[in-house]
Amino acid sequence: MNDRFAFTIDGVEVQGRPGQTIMQAADEAGIYIPRLCSHKELAPHGSCRVCTVLVNGRPQTACTQPAGPGIIVENSSEALLAIRCNLIEMLFIEGNHFCMFCEKSGNCELQALAYRFGIMAPKYPYLFPTRELDASHPDIFIDRNRCILCGRCVRASRDLDGKNVFQFVGRGPRKRIAVNAKTALADTDAARADKAVSACPVGAILRKRVGYGIPIGQRMYDAAPIGSDIEAARAHPHK
Numbered sequence: 001m002n003d004r005f006a007f008t009i010d011g012v013e014v015q016g017r018p019g020q021t022i023m024q025a026a027d028e029a030g031i032y033i034p035r036l037c038s039h040k041e042l043a044p045h046g047s048c049r050v051c052t053v054l055v056n057g058r059p060q061t062a063c064t065q066p067a068g069p070g071i072i073v074e075n076s077s078e079a080l081l082a083i084r085c086n087l088i089e090m091l092f093i094e095g096n097h098f099c100m101f102c103e104k105s106g107n108c109e110l111q112a113l114a115y116r117f118g119i120m121a122p123k124y125p126y127l128f129p130t131r132e133l134d135a136s137h138p139d140i141f142i143d144r145n146r147c148i149l150c151g152r153c154v155r156a157s158r159d160l161d162g163k164n165v166f167q168f169v170g171r172g173p174r175k176r177i178a179v180n181a182k183t184a185l186a187d188t189d190a191a192r193a194d195k196a197v198s199a200c201p202v203g204a205i206l207r208k209r210v211g212y213g214i215p216i217g218q219r220m221y222d223a224a225p226i227g228s229d230i231e232a233a234r235a236h237p238h239k
């Protein structure tokens with residue numbers, strides 16, 4: 001039985017399947033919807049709001065909103081672009097992101113989105129918060145200066161690693177990522193191979209002793225803008 005249904009994204013007809021989110025259907029169709037807290041292996045969270053689209057004129061997060069027959073999705077209007085740029089700029093000013101000194105540079109999804117959107121310098125003043133580092137673990141390093149509170153590490157540790165190493169504590173500007181130990185990361189069962197480590201979209205959780213193994217300039221988003229892999233599926237549908 002063909003249970004597929006049609007809807008449109010920016011006027012392009014897309015086929016969806018029951019149970020799919022708008023983002024999943026868009027990915028299959030080779031249409032990139034920008035995202036940060038979303039990760040293919042993790043349950044959708046809808047917290048970063050970068051994937052906000054208009055569905056029949058109403059703002060919805062594409063990572064959580066189910067696709068449905070006949071819906072009209074807007075993904076790339078000037079107004080949506082402005083919302084996404086504002087969100088990304090606010091993430092930059094809320095933390096301490098010094099890309100030129102960060103081992104994640106070139107592989108960082110936040111940096112890559114800023115490049116994709118042509119953000120040169122945020123229009124808001126930097127907050128320069130004081131944030132803690134945790135270098136206690138022999139294999140893993142946490143730099144909360146770069147954390148964007150996306151919750152990927154929390155979901156990956158819980159749902160993929162089966163460990164619950166990470167969790168949020170505090171509220172508002174005091175919200176931060178914490179570890180499941182009285183002291184520090186070294187006292188948890190976090191391990192180098194944990195999916196929670198690789199799920200971090202920025203340089204807030206890093207593996208030790210791999211720094212600059214791949215030179216800056218030869219990294220993932222140095223080669224092609226973020227989202228190019230998804231868009232390539234549309235350009236070459238039979239690859």
Ligand code: SF4
Nearest residue numbers: 147148150151153200
């Ligand atoms: S440490 Fe990384 S994965 Fe975890 S919430 Fe912060 S940015 Fe997201």
